[in-house]
Amino acid sequence: MKHASKFFAALTLLVAITVFPSAVSAQYGYATSNYAAQQAAYAQQQQYAAAYQAQMQQQAWAAYHAQQQQQAAYHAQMQQQAAYAAQQQQMMMAVRAVPVARSAPAAGSLIRYDGKYAACSSSLPSQVKYLINAANHLQSSPYVRGGGHGRVEDRAYDCSSSTSYTLIKAGLLKSPLTSAGFAKYGQAGEGRFITIWVKPGDHVFMTVCGLRLDTSGGKVGEGPRWRPQGRSYAGFSPRHPFGL
Known part of the structure; x- marks a missing residue:
């Protein structure tokens, strides 16, 4: 009898599932309509996630592209600056380029030399005139290494002290300099009237309107003199x- 009852109950449930599936599903907690809604919500979430991921990738690519453009612009600017610096260096080298030898100024120039003393045109600045007069004062002075450095007025001079003497008398220098000190004197390049030629630690001389005042190029022991002869300017x- 018990077995017959169980069989009848199972048969009844099978018929109910076949005829009324929605009702049975609702009774057991998984209605067909709810399952479809859950599937739709899940699909929508997947779409949102895919769209968000695509947006993030697009933003990342845009940021990378902008960074690449900034780096390219920076490198281009650095190249322009390097090219400009190289151009300026070439210009400076051209300005400083010095021929191997130079001769005395031509006749009719701003300065004249009579074999011992120099005279200048009245049109020259006063400081240039004072410097030429000071150089004329040294034309009989002997050469002594270190002379003229302890005091401005001395009995003998070397290359740097004689150059210093003329500049001091012209109001263009306060105290004597060595050849190394002249490497930082004034401005680089040749002047309009006065140029000091420096080989630091070795020698220094000057040209005034093209006429050279130098301790080298004469007899041994001969001090600063006007030198009309040409000389090598290499290394100066x-x-x-x-x-000026």
């Missing part, structure tokens, strides 16, 4: 007083 850097 030109400098000049400000404005």
Whole structure:
């Protein structure tokens, strides 16, 4: 009897599932309509996630592209600056380029030399005139290494002290300099009237309107003299007083 009852109950449930599936599903907690809604919500979430991921990838690519453009612009700017610096260096080298030898100034120039003393045109600045007069004062002075450095007025001079003497008398220098000190004197390059030629630690001389005042090029022991002869300028850097 019990077995018959169980069989009848199972048969009844099978018929109910076949005829009324929605009702049975609702009774057991998984209605067909709810399952479809859950599936639709899940699909929508997947779409949102895919759209968000695509948006993030697009933003990341845009940021990377902008960074690449900034780096390219920076490198282009650095190349332009390097090219400009190289151009300026070439210009400076051209300005400082010095021929191997130079001769005395031509006749009719701003300065004249009579074999011992120099005379200048009245049109020259006063400081240039004072410097030429000071150089004329040294034409009989002997050469002594270190002379003229302890005091401005001395009995003998070397290359740097004689150059210093003329500049001091012209009001263009306060105290004597060595050849190394002249490497930083005034401005780089040749001057309009006065140029100091420097080989630091070795030698220094000057040209005034093209006429050279130098301790080398004469007899042994001969001090600063006007030298009309040409000489080698190789290895010397030109400098000049400000404005002159």
